[in-house]
Structures are given as structure tokens and as C-alpha cells.
Amino acid sequence: MSLNELYDKIRAEIQKVIFGQDEAIDFALAALFSGGHLLLEGPPGTAKTLLVRTFAAVLNMQYSRIQMTPDLLPNDITGSAIYHEDTHTFEFRPGPVFANFVLADEVNRAPSKTQAAMLEAMQEHRVTVVGRTYTLKEPFFVLATQNPIEQEGTYPLPEAQLDRFMFMIEVDYPTLDEEIEIARSTTGGRMPDLEHVIHGDQVQAFQELVRRVPVPDHIYEFATHLVRRTRPSDQEAPEWTKPLISWGAGPRAVQYLILGAKSRAAILGSYMVRLEDVLAVAEPVLTHRVITSFGAETEGITSRQIVRRLVDELEKEG
Numbered sequence: 001m002s003l004n005e006l007y008d009k010i011r012a013e014i015q016k017v018i019f020g021q022d023e024a025i026d027f028a029l030a031a032l033f034s035g036g037h038l039l040l041e042g043p044p045g046t047a048k049t050l051l052v053r054t055f056a057a058v059l060n061m062q063y064s065r066i067q068m069t070p071d072l073l074p075n076d077i078t079g080s081a082i083y084h085e086d087t088h089t090f091e092f093r094p095g096p097v098f099a100n101f102v103l104a105d106e107v108n109r110a111p112s113k114t115q116a117a118m119l120e121a122m123q124e125h126r127v128t129v130v131g132r133t134y135t136l137k138e139p140f141f142v143l144a145t146q147n148p149i150e151q152e153g154t155y156p157l158p159e160a161q162l163d164r165f166m167f168m169i170e171v172d173y174p175t176l177d178e179e180i181e182i183a184r185s186t187t188g189g190r191m192p193d194l195e196h197v198i199h200g201d202q203v204q205a206f207q208e209l210v211r212r213v214p215v216p217d218h219i220y221e222f223a224t225h226l227v228r229r230t231r232p233s234d235q236e237a238p239e240w241t242k243p244l245i246s247w248g249a250g251p252r253a254v255q256y257l258i259l260g261a262k263s264r265a266a267i268l269g270s271y272m273v274r275l276e277d278v279l280a281v282a283e284p285v286l287t288h289r290v291i292t293s294f295g296a297e298t299e300g301i302t303s304r305q306i307v308r309r310l311v312d313e314l315e316k317e318g
Contacts, residue, residue, distance in 0.1 A: 003033065003206050004269035009197050013058045016192045018051050019185070020178035027167045027284055028055055028143060030263040035207050036166025036256060037122055037142040039107070039288070046171045047182075048145040052103045055143070060196035061100035061203070062137065068110035070155075074117035078127040079134075092129060097121050100137055100200050104144035108154045115161055118142070122164045139203045159247065159291060166256045167284035170304075206266075213262040215273045222314065223257040223278055229310050230290050238313065244296040244306060249289035256285045275315075282311050 001009075007029060014025055024040060028051075031038040040048045056063035066077060079095035096102065097118070104110075104118060121127050122142050126135045144165070146157070162168070174182060228236045231248030260281035261273045270277075283304060290303040 002269065003209060003266045006198060006202075006206070007267045010058055013194050013197055014051075014054050016194065017054045018047060019181045020174040021047060021051055021171060024048075024051060024169050024171055025055075026267075027169050027281075030260055030267065030281070031143075031166045032059075032139075032141050032203065033206050033210050033267065034166060034256075034259040034263040035139070036259065037144070037164060039162070039165040039168040040143065040145045040171050041148055041168060042145075042171030043173070044147060046173060048171055049103070049105055051171075052105075052143050052145070054194065056101050056103070057194045058197050059101060059203070060199040061139070062200075063101045063103070064096035064099035065103040065105060066096050068104060068106045068108070068114070070109060070111060072110050072114045074114050075129070077114060077117050078121070078129050081130045081132075090130065092132070092134065094134070095127075097127060098134075098136060100139055100141065100203075102140075102142045104142055106147060107144040108146040108157055111155055112158075115155065115157065119161045119164060122161075137200075139200055139207065159289075162288045163250060163252055165288065166260065167281070168288040169284055210259070210263045210266050213266050213273060214271070215258060215262065219261065219273050219275065219278060220258065222275065223254050223261075226278075226282065226310060226314050227251075227253045227257070227286070229314065230286060230307070238310075241306065241310070244293055244301055245290055246293040247291040249286055253285055253289050257281060260285055279311060279315065283307055 010029060011025055018025065028038050040051070042048055075095065077095050077097050079093050079098065081090040081092050083090055107115070107118070110118070117127065121136060125138070125140050126133050225236060227249045228234045229238065229241070230245065231237055232242045232245045234248070257278055261277035264277045264280055265273045286307045287304045290306055292301065292303050292306070296306070
């Protein structure tokens with residue numbers, strides 16, 4: 001089965017339960033097959049957690065859910081070493097991060113030390129407990145959610161941790177027709193049974209396939225120029241961006257633009273990355289990496305608007 005056929009099958013299974021949210025489903029799959037991680041941001045009741053649970057049900061991989069709270073400790077995520085008095089030895093008991101598919105629910109409610117433990121796991125695919133390092137299972141995929149409202153008592157993710165997420169997707173309220181269908185389908189009988197469509201070994205095989213998708217030189221150049229234009233101190237940055245951006249995207253953004261474009265091309269059955277693939281992933285890759293200035297905030301200008309304008313300008317120049 002090709003990746004394109006598998007994508008259609010996974011999407012069909014998820015849509016038995018999830019109505020709308022097509023963008024979130026597509027980018028979750030793109031992140032999974034790229035070896036990246038995904039951050040979903042949206043108001044309560046928009047099925048963020050249900051989407052992740054449904055996604056996990058379709059993937060035949062070990063799944064765990066971590067409910068982030070202000071009193072959560074790093075060891076609650078990574079696991080702990082238990083001392084046995086009779087043998088005078090320590091036994092390591094793995095935490096919930098030792099799974100293939102990890103849901104970090106309301107990730108911005110966890111304190112900074114716990115976020116740092118998650119950061120190491122996401123970046124290094126390993127954790128350190130009492131001076132010993134333990135490697136996580138592959139494939140390892142973190143899908144985190146956060147609520148943009150009710151910010152009191154939360155710990156906003158630092159830029160370094162936001163940068164570890166390949167995509168950030170804003171989940172909005174459903175359309176009228178979708179909301180009617182949600183009400184109809186969720187207030188009747190039992191939820192439909194979901195078929196396991198893919199297992200961990202297949203995911204790893206497709207991740208290798210994605211990395212082998214060819215990329216023309218001009219696509220590398222476009223992605224690099226786009227990222228450099230987000231940095232107000234760079235000579236490529238347009239003058240209009242300098243009072244609006246306090247910090248731009250780093251080199252990891254270029255990597256994720258290319259990987260995201262490769263994944264999208266493979267999912268759609270294309271044998272080469274096209275400019276349209278880069279354009280499709282530009283916003284979810286760059287929006288959370290472009291930090292707006294105080295001046296932009298007072299004018300109501302968002303990172304997403306800045307990224308859209310940068311993409312449009314560079315595309316017209318090309």
C-alpha cells in the first residue's frame with residue numbers, strides 16, 4: 001500500500017468520529033511521517049483531545065496521555081528510580097513518555113521544569129533520570145494541546161520549546177453544518193469501531209520514504225530565503241517587518257519547511273517536492289516561530305498575518 005493510499009484510509013477512519021478539523025488531521029499525519037511533533041491550539045470543546053485519541057486508535061502503536069497540571073513533576077512524565085533496600089539497587093519504572101504516541105494535554109499548564117523534561121524527550125528521544133539516560137521507543141510522536149484562553153495559572157511555552165514543534169495548528173469552532181452533524185452523531189448510539197490501519201514499523205518505513213523524496217534546488221533556496229526574511233536583523237528582511245518582529249525563525253524552520261513539504265508531496269502521491277508543498281506548510285511551520293513586537297501587538301498584527309505577507313511577497317518575486 002502506498003503512502004497516498006494509506007493516508008486516505010487513515011483519514012477515512014478518523015472522520016468516522018471527527019467532523020471537520022481536516023487541516024488538523026492532515027498536518028498531524030504530515031508531522032507523524034516527517035518524524036516531527038504537533039501542537040494544537042484552540043478553545044475548549046473543539047475536539048482537540050478527541051482528535052488525538054481517535055488518531056491513536058487508528059494507529060496500532062502504544063499510546064499514553066499526560067494531563068499537564070501545575071503540580072506535575074518531571075518524574076511524573078519520565079519515570080522514577082525506586083530503591084530496593086533488600087538488594088540495595090535502584091529499579092527504573094518508566095513514565096508515560098515511554099510510548100510511541102504521547103498526548104500532552106494542556107501542555108502550557110505544566111511548570112517550567114516539567115516542560116524542560118518534555119523538551120529533552122521531544123528533541124533527543126531520550127530522558128535522563130537520576131543521572132542515567134534512557135532511550136525512548138521509536139517511532140516517537142508528541143501531539144500537544146493548549147488552550148489560548150484561561151491563561152491565569154499557566155506557564156507559556158518558551159520559544160525554545162515551541163521551536164521543537166514542527167507545526168502549530170489553530171483549531172477553530174466547526175461550521176454550522178459540521179456542528180449539526182456533531183450533535184446528531186454524538187448523542188445517539190455508541191461510537192463507531194475504528195480499524196487499526198498502521199503500526200509502528202510501517203510508520204518508520206514511511207518516515208524513511210519521506211526523507212528520500214527529491215527536492216529541486218530552487219525549493220531549498222525559496223525555503224531558506226523565506227525563513228531569513230523573518231529575522232529583523234537580517235539584510236533580507238523587508239523594512240516593514242523590522243518594527244513588527246522581535247525575533248524570527250531559526251535554521252530548524254528551514255528543515256521543517258523542507259520535511260513538511262516532502263511529507264505533503266509523498267502523502268499526495270507526488271514524486272518530487274513542488275513550490276505548492278512549501279507554501280502549504282509555511283504558516284504552520286513559521287507562525288509560532290515568529291515572535292511579534294509590542295508594537296505589532298498594539299496594532300493587532302499577528303504572526304500569522306506577517307507570515308502570510310512574507311510568503312505572498314516572496315512568491316510574487318519568484
